[in-house]
Amino acid sequence: MTSLEADLEALLGRESVTPAAEGTGGTPPTPTARPRSAEALAEVLALANSRRLAVLVRGGGTKSGWGRAPGRCDLVIETTALNRLLEHEPGDLTCVAEAGLTLGELQRLVGGAPGHHQRLMLDPPQGGGATLGGVVATAASGPLRARYGTPRDLLLGARFALADGTLARTGGKVVKNVAGYDLGKLLTGSQGTLAVIVEVALRLHPVPPASRWVVAEGVGPPTAQVTLTALRRAPAVLSMAELLWPEGTLLARLDGAPSACEQQAEIVRALVPGGRVAGESEAEELARMIERRPWEGEGPVLGISVPLTRIGELMALAAVGGPVAQLSLRGTVGAGEARLWAGADPAQFAAQVADLGGYVSWHRGGGQDAPPLQPLDPVAARLAGSVKQALDPHSTLAPGRGPA
Amino acid sequence: MDRIPAQLDQESLDALRRAVGSRWVLTDPDQLRTYECDGLTGWRAVPLAVVLPSSTEEVVQVVRICHRAQIPFVARGSGTGLSGGALPVEDGIVIGLSRMRQVLRIDLDNERVVVQPGVPNLEVSRVVAPFGYLYAPDPSSQRVCSIGGNVAENSGGAHCLKYGFTSNHVVALTLVTTEGEVAHLGSAVPDSLGYDLLGVVVGSEGTLGIVTEVTLRVLPVPQRVQTLLAAFPSTDAAGEAVAEIIAAGVLPAAIEMMDRATIEAVEFAMHAGYPDCGAALLVELDGPQSECEALFGQVVEICRRCGASEVRVAEDEAERALLWKGRRGAFSAMGRVSPDYYVQDGVVPRSQLARVLAGIRELEGRHSLKVANVFHAGDGNLHPLILYDRRSPDGPERAKRLAEDILSLCLEAGGSLTGEHGVGRDKVCQMPKLFSPNDQMVMHLLRRAFDPGGTANPGKVLPTPRLCGEHPGIYRPHPLELSGAAQRL
Numbered sequence A: 001m002t003s004l005e006a007d008l009e010a011l012l013g014r015e016s017v018t019p020a021a022e023g024t025g026g027t028p029p030t031p032t033a034r035p036r037s038a039e040a041l042a043e044v045l046a047l048a049n050s051r052r053l054a055v056l057v058r059g060g061g062t063k064s065g066w067g068r069a070p071g072r073c074d075l076v077i078e079t080t081a082l083n084r085l086l087e088h089e090p091g092d093l094t095c096v097a098e099a100g101l102t103l104g105e106l107q108r109l110v111g112g113a114p115g116h117h118q119r120l121m122l123d124p125p126q127g128g129g130a131t132l133g134g135v136v137a138t139a140a141s142g143p144l145r146a147r148y149g150t151p152r153d154l155l156l157g158a159r160f161a162l163a164d165g166t167l168a169r170t171g172g173k174v175v176k177n178v179a180g181y182d183l184g185k186l187l188t189g190s191q192g193t194l195a196v197i198v199e200v201a202l203r204l205h206p207v208p209p210a211s212r213w214v215v216a217e218g219v220g221p222p223t224a225q226v227t228l229t230a231l232r233r234a235p236a237v238l239s240m241a242e243l244l245w246p247e248g249t250l251l252a253r254l255d256g257a258p259s260a261c262e263q264q265a266e267i268v269r270a271l272v273p274g275g276r277v278a279g280e281s282e283a284e285e286l287a288r289m290i291e292r293r294p295w296e297g298e299g300p301v302l303g304i305s306v307p308l309t310r311i312g313e314l315m316a317l318a319a320v321g322g323p324v325a326q327l328s329l330r331g332t333v334g335a336g337e338a339r340l341w342a343g344a345d346p347a348q349f350a351a352q353v354a355d356l357g358g359y360v361s362w363h364r365g366g367g368q369d370a371p372p373l374q375p376l377d378p379v380a381a382r383l384a385g386s387v388k389q390a391l392d393p394h395s396t397l398a399p400g401r402g403p404a
Numbered sequence B: 001m002d003r004i005p006a007q008l009d010q011e012s013l014d015a016l017r018r019a020v021g022s023r024w025v026l027t028d029p030d031q032l033r034t035y036e037c038d039g040l041t042g043w044r045a046v047p048l049a050v051v052l053p054s055s056t057e058e059v060v061q062v063v064r065i066c067h068r069a070q071i072p073f074v075a076r077g078s079g080t081g082l083s084g085g086a087l088p089v090e091d092g093i094v095i096g097l098s099r100m101r102q103v104l105r106i107d108l109d110n111e112r113v114v115v116q117p118g119v120p121n122l123e124v125s126r127v128v129a130p131f132g133y134l135y136a137p138d139p140s141s142q143r144v145c146s147i148g149g150n151v152a153e154n155s156g157g158a159h160c161l162k163y164g165f166t167s168n169h170v171v172a173l174t175l176v177t178t179e180g181e182v183a184h185l186g187s188a189v190p191d192s193l194g195y196d197l198l199g200v201v202v203g204s205e206g207t208l209g210i211v212t213e214v215t216l217r218v219l220p221v222p223q224r225v226q227t228l229l230a231a232f233p234s235t236d237a238a239g240e241a242v243a244e245i246i247a248a249g250v251l252p253a254a255i256e257m258m259d260r261a262t263i264e265a266v267e268f269a270m271h272a273g274y275p276d277c278g279a280a281l282l283v284e285l286d287g288p289q290s291e292c293e294a295l296f297g298q299v300v301e302i303c304r305r306c307g308a309s310e311v312r313v314a315e316d317e318a319e320r321a322l323l324w325k326g327r328r329g330a331f332s333a334m335g336r337v338s339p340d341y342y343v344q345d346g347v348v349p350r351s352q353l354a355r356v357l358a359g360i361r362e363l364e365g366r367h368s369l370k371v372a373n374v375f376h377a378g379d380g381n382l383h384p385l386i387l388y389d390r391r392s393p394d395g396p397e398r399a400k401r402l403a404e405d406i407l408s409l410c411l412e413a414g415g416s417l418t419g420e421h422g423v424g425r426d427k428v429c430q431m432p433k434l435f436s437p438n439d440q441m442v443m444h445l446l447r448r449a450f451d452p453g454g455t456a457n458p459g460k461v462l463p464t465p466r467l468c469g470e471h472p473g474i475y476r477p478h479p480l481e482l483s484g485a486a487q488r489l
């Protein structure tokens, strides 16, 4: 046992420390600490910080590959023992939970309150086992963002530990609040590089009473562009509108009172060439396939974002000179995932997407040697550097990792 | 944070004049006085100069001059802020953005509009309305207040219940840093690279730099809008109805509450024809016709179940305007029935509304002052208007104590100091009630990362021992309000 492991055991107890020799927590293997309270987590961080160790935070481990890989790691801090739902006031449609609670468990807990069917309206990839802290730290979202937005829109407040062990809060638990800087937005998507999120306050939504689905096949680039533009303006509120390419499959979902979503589904069906109203079981099977799709098979996966009016061109680009990328797009948003086929060059694809006015980021395959895909605005990059320096001056937290 | 220049050195003054043109550097005491306060007129300070740049490039030059000579600066939009955010500092300058009022680009297919910071909020909706779009955040000062000010305050409005606040509708902006560099934050597409610095600049009250260009998200106008006014015997009953509407999963575009004192003032001042009742709720639903219709019936039923004696439904646009008239005019109406009032902006969890309103009534009795409540009930954002008379010897002092007690009530209920007006100078000394020294320290670290020299809007947002020995002045109505150009919500 190393002296670090001994010190961690003294702080946390044996059962909360996995020695490097037994762990899988990194290459080369590193010890894993699993603190049971925010205070204990802060102490571990302070210890690592004072010894200038590099710390990687891990929640469910479902998105460890997002962003550029960190350059060093001496210790993994896992948040999974911080897994309590602290408050849930159904009447307020808000909850407060520890950061290591999984999304799946949260949904079960808030969905089961008597007389209230509520949910956190986030459906990021591999969502069930993802922790709330991890979802926020990666700003991960899925099809539902079409209606409910992303973590930045649903996070009301947070408690976090700085690298030196300082525990602090930002925001609150009410749905409207402008007191002080919104550090929650800064932590959202910061990928464990600025602070360790230990608690989150989130906005919930009621589970809609009914849903209807519209499906279409064989939607090509020009049709997709026209149809998606029409859908944005249609008197129908889409909870999701997933577009798969090269298959050309479109899956739209409408939620609400039965009569309302039925009427809206009809409006959507009429706007989508070849569209038809699909039954629940077919649609849900398709939705499950859509969730797995970007992550199946090999190859780099990129998060991707383009102007709404360039979706058709993006689709065309994904097939230029042979297959380049498989796309899973939130069609009415202009964001999603691209899985690159063998031989496709991520940097070149990134440059082409940039020409469309869009962005890409690593979701899989952004190893240590992976190039930053797109340059940041230089002044924004300098400000980001100053913020990192201010909050984590010794670069204790995931040195070398960046949200890009 | 003691600063060197007690007056502007000649070199800096000359440089400012070269940067923006002599005409646009004001130093005449009479002219300076028109900039001495924002909408919270109890706080006043005369700046050394007011500089009115017309482009990002000019702002860059002005800020560089300030940076070089360590001159503090305060950005100012339209000066309608209600927390003393644009209150000048006596040893610094005001950088007014009112000349930067161009709509630069409209791209409706991508639902984006790019504007300069001095563009009034309503102007955005006005330029896209002919094409069937709108800009959702609608502060009641929207005819006057600027987009730059909205961004700095993360402003809200009645329809933010459904559509979210300014931060949900700003996708990118240009920031002139305190060192005079130009940063492009966020992006016109849904996601962007790097830290969400845009997210912290929105709501930072002019302390992290000067915003010189803003990309906004605009939305298609909803197919249908339905509005009702429900009369309840008490605020308790109305509060219950709000809680039930929210808990039932109905998300109206707006739910606004007025108590008896407000309704009486509104009737006295403008004869809006509101029912004589203990509390009224104004509920608006919008969206696809099918959805609106399905939910509207549910809302009507909840109101009845919670004791509404009357539910008025607007049948057309004229009737809808009439229902909103009293609500929109409530603040100016209050000016007709009370010599002075002070407005608060605390937030409470929605499930606590009835309890907190009852608490406010109890405090009214204890302090022997009247409080009128007119507020964004749907998101729990109270606006208690504390009515007092500044000529009575202890009037202002009693009003202040009552205000503090109400705030404590909000915080005990798990709420916040401010829902939309910001901390500014007014609430800076209350920040410790909500945030621990550590919380404030982290905010301070962030601020220094953006503004190492401490020149951007010093003395706002974060408390310092020097600041918090002083006492705030009292509220007087903003000139805009008196002229009827804007109402306070």
Ligand SMILES: Cc1cc2nc3c(=O)[nH]c(=O)nc-3n(C[C@H](O)[C@H](O)[C@H](O)COP(=O)(O)OP(=O)(O)OC[C@H]3O[C@@H](n4cnc5c(N)ncnc54)[C@H](O)[C@@H]3O)c2cc1C
Binding pocket: B038, B039, B074, B075, B076, B077, B078, B079, B080, B081, B082, B084, B085, B086, B097, B117, B138, B139, B140, B141, B144, B145, B146, B147, B148, B149, B150, B151, B152, B153, B154, B155, B156, B157, B158, B205, B206, B207, B209, B210, B211, B212, B420, B421, B457, B478, B480, B481, B486, B487, B488, B489
């Ligand atoms: C009658 C009345 C009704 C109101 N109703 C509402 C309401 O319903 N909802 C609501 O949220 N608010 C309301 N307000 C408050 C106020 O209108 C808003 O806070 C508004 O956003 C302020 O805009 P402004 O242009 O007047 O900003 P100012 O008052 O000039 O400035 C406000 C803050 O923004 C900073 N600032 C301004 N421009 C910039 C810039 N370009 N870059 C960086 N910082 C900048 C200033 O330094 C200051 O801290 C109301 C005010 C009045 C007087």
